[in-house]
Amino acid sequence: MKKEKILITGGSGFVGTNLIDKLPKDIYEIFSIDIEKPKINFDVVKYEKIDIRSKHIGSLIKDIDPKIILHLAAQSSVSVSSKNPVLDNDVNLSGSLNLFLSSTKSNVEQFISFSTGGAIYGEELGKNFKESDDTKPLSPYGISKLNFENYLNYFSAIKKFKCKTIIIRPSNIYGPWQNPHGEAGVVSIFAEKMLKNENVSIFGNGDEYRDYIYVDDVIDFVLKIINSKEIGTFNISSGEITKTIEIFDYISNIIGYKKPPIFLEKREGDIFGIEIDNSKSRSIGWSPNYNLKAGLESTVSFLKDS
Secondary structure, three states, X not given: OOOEEEEEEOOOOHHHHHHHHHOOOOOEEEEEEEXXXXXXXXXXXXXXXXXXXXXXXHHHHHHHOOOEEEEOOOOOOHHHHHHOHXXXXXXXXXXXXXXXXXXXXXXOOEEEEEOOOOOOOOOOOOOEEOOOOOOOOOOHHHHHHHHHHHHHHHXXXXXXXXXXXXXXXXXXXXXXXXXXXXXXXXXXXXXXXXXXXXXXXXXXXXXXXXXXXXXXXXXXXXXXXXXXXXXXXXXXXXXXXXXXXXXXXXXXXXXXXXXXXXXXXXXXXXXXXXXXXXXXXXXXXXXXXXXXXXHHHHHHHHHHHO
């Protein structure tokens, strides 16, 4: 049986690495592009170092001729977007648009784009946001992600191109291969510092809350959506909210960490809390399998062995 060609942008990143690991290699011929080297180098995966802003993206897509594009490449830090909104817009909007328009000149049938659930809706404490709710991003990162969503929705509405577009709005993803040294990814950052018995900082008072979803549950949804006829926008979340101080306490108990956290001023662009409804994603037969305890234990175990 001839394998389906799938192109993953940001394949060397956190979610991209997990996705490539889980994709069935007997079904898909996998191509990965990124500006970084892969974290795992699979012999059957074809890697290419290229920026999504490159003028050569179109010719690369034409040469590969993928049926599916999974777009994960992004500037993904809210705080970086506040410090450098020009860079954020250049990557997340201009680069993404360059990729999408280039893909429409090939035979791509499915364009799946990772957006954001945590930064796109804004903030309304107590509200459980659905995909149909108004979007009011409070950071340049959320704005750039929303603007690219608007382009995808525009082109889908006018039916100018044949490829189906799917937008995924994940909550806070965590798990193996997440960068513990960056500005985003509180679970891996906390766990790494605790394992080294270093001080852990919390931006805010610790009562800030998010929806945390384990990366394998996100990958399960991606695999389901690839094999479906669905189009549109989907929230991916655990359906449960957890305070930052609770994340700190849970990981402390797993590791046996005894130091108290250091509380710092909240960062520009950070919201206090977000709750994300996942009923639309559940309606197509998906549901999260990992509870927070299991996901945190798996993440800590991975970091111990890294």
